[in-house]
Amino acid sequence: MKRLYLYITAATWLMLAACSSKPAAPEQPAATPSTSTSVASERGDFGPPQGEPIHAVLTSPPHVPPPIHRDYPAKVIVELEVVEKEMPISEGVSYTFWTFGGTVPGSFIRVRQGDTVEFHLKNAPDSKMPHNIDLHGVTGPGGGAASSFTAPGHESQFTFKALNQGIYVYHCATAPVGMHIANGMYGLILVEPPEGLSPVDHEYYVMQGDFYTTGKYRQKGLQPFDMEKAIDENPTYVLFNGKEGALTGDNALAAKTDETVRLFVGNGGPNLVSSFHLIGEIFDKVQPEGGTHPQENVQTTLIPAGGAAIVEFRTDVPGSYVLVDHSIFRAFNKGALGILKVDGPEDKSIYSGKEVDSVYLGDRAEPNLQAVSTAAKAHAAGTLTEEEQIAAGKQLFTGTCSVCHQDNGEGLPNVFPPLAKSDYLAADPKRAMTIVTHGLTGKITVNGHEYDSVMPPMAQLTDDEVANILTYVLNSWGNPGGRITKEEVAKARAEAGPATAAEH
């Protein structure tokens, strides 16, 4: 990309002048549509569309439509349907999303700079709400919003010329705008430069959004939108691709070693700005906010609400790489986690270790849980020993508990109470079972210090996982010892009733 950058610089001042006069003076079309790429990146109008109209290929996240490889401006027809539908937002939790194309984020649109885009917005007959679309890649009032206001069961059409190249957010702009966006109405449109983007091995589509539900994080059932939380900018979930787990486990992004990967990363908001980071990888190149001039060797890139970036890097070392919003509580307490799984041979000259990001993996990923499965088998066979429980509990503690209580069980002064030599624990070890399963809120005194914070219910842990973790805790760091069984946890969980419910 260096070569391109050089001649772009020469034309930069010209371009700035041209842009500042927009939209009053339409630019002169280039004399002939040509395959030349020299100044094409700067000027978006290559004349009228040529050839047969082309129907744009739209893709669902995390997939990206194929590169265009076309050397003339065309008329491109985009047909996008708005669908309101209930979908899972987390395990056992569903939400009524409003979508462009049935997914959150909406379908990825790819056109070439200079294309004339005939846009059809269809609002499904089942919709309750009218919707429209504002594409940040459109030059014109409202980005198309005023021309695309569409009642349920109707269709609108408008046409625009994609003058500026780049990666652009689109979103619904119908009142109340914030609610339409918070319900998932955003996506990305890529306006390729005429010469195309450099070839890479993989392109993926990732978009962050913040979500506001009346129930707490991971509270089960259909969760309604919470307007107060949205106005307070206090999201229940911060997610990549609209669902906790959309990019983990079987849904993880995949690549092999020695490949190039390009991520189109957007942020729909409505409220939060993303500190986008890929744990264990350095972005070789970032086009921040979708602009033309790349930044190189970037660790974390800021993606504004209603903005996007193109991120590129090379995979050198196999393993699992974790996508996060590095406003890090969002990653581990609100869901902003994804995984890029890189397969291939180790290259010890670059990276020798084996323990990748263990503390960051949280409870969604799958660290090496050999001891856990050993313990599970032993329990099934009726031969479970205290030592097996402690070994399993130690692995489970890392990743779920250690984020707050720390690996050494000492917590953080005034914030997270210690488990090590804890008089609170020793006073009533059984009480710990319901603290894990149901959480604990409010003032407690541990080893003479007062703590007043919130531990969320760890409802995702099974009875034997809780038993193993607590057995490990009781037998570590100078604690009194003892053993908790799966059956005791099941009983304690049942007696305490369902985990506490709504805030409203």
Next chain:
Amino acid sequence: MSVPVSIRWAARVAKAARAATSAMLSRGWLASVMVGSMLAFPVFAADYVALPGGSFNSVLPADGEAAAAQIAPFRLRTAPVTNAEFLAFVQSHPQWRRDKVASILADARYLTHWADPGTLGDEALPEQPVTRVSWFAAQAYCESEQARLPSWYEWEFAAAADATRRDARDDPAWRESILGWYSRPSNAPLPDVGGASNIYGVRDLNGLVWEWVDDFNALMVASDSRDQNDPDILKFCGAGALSLQEKDNYAVLMRIAMLSALKAADTTNNLGFRCAKSE
């Protein structure tokens, strides 16, 4: 409604549309229909209740700034018009059957959920509110009841009440219950009419269907809802330009947004109506 329009201009459009309909109504068939409906009389006696009106702080200020709307006393139908009631209407007014209606008065979805033009069928139960009706059709129906569609102010006034208060809008619970309906997808059959009464005895204003109002196309929510501070609006629309007084009252705002997306021949799966009468 692709561009903001002034309330005056929009009101003119509404009037012109009404004139067109009543011209059609008066020609030819009206006399015979009146005889016919007397013979078939009475199919349904719709219930109307009296509402006091008065000074009302609408989300759409009367002068575009802050003035309260003045609402004359009126009577409102206690429930939305049902499929059974609308079926009786199209039987006595066959020009409103879906196979006979003029295409400028109703779009292609008009009553398509009925089994055939004269039969309700499984997807349109008698006591469900009628939906997929155009503004023109709703207007004609109300005239057949010697009534009219309510104005937006009348509708909003009635819907501001709950079971015990005339104006429950300050109560977050009132707003949450409306937003709760918005957030439910409409993939399940509509309930029957006959929800809880509000303090006036009116039912189903919120939480069942959208409802046409007489002046729906005077509700000037710009189709791009973010340009309310555009200085040009005042230039184009003068004193008639409306702004939304209570911007955090999303619940009402969204109903206005919905209505302002419509044209008079449009129908949707969730849009019905009820009628009103002047005192």
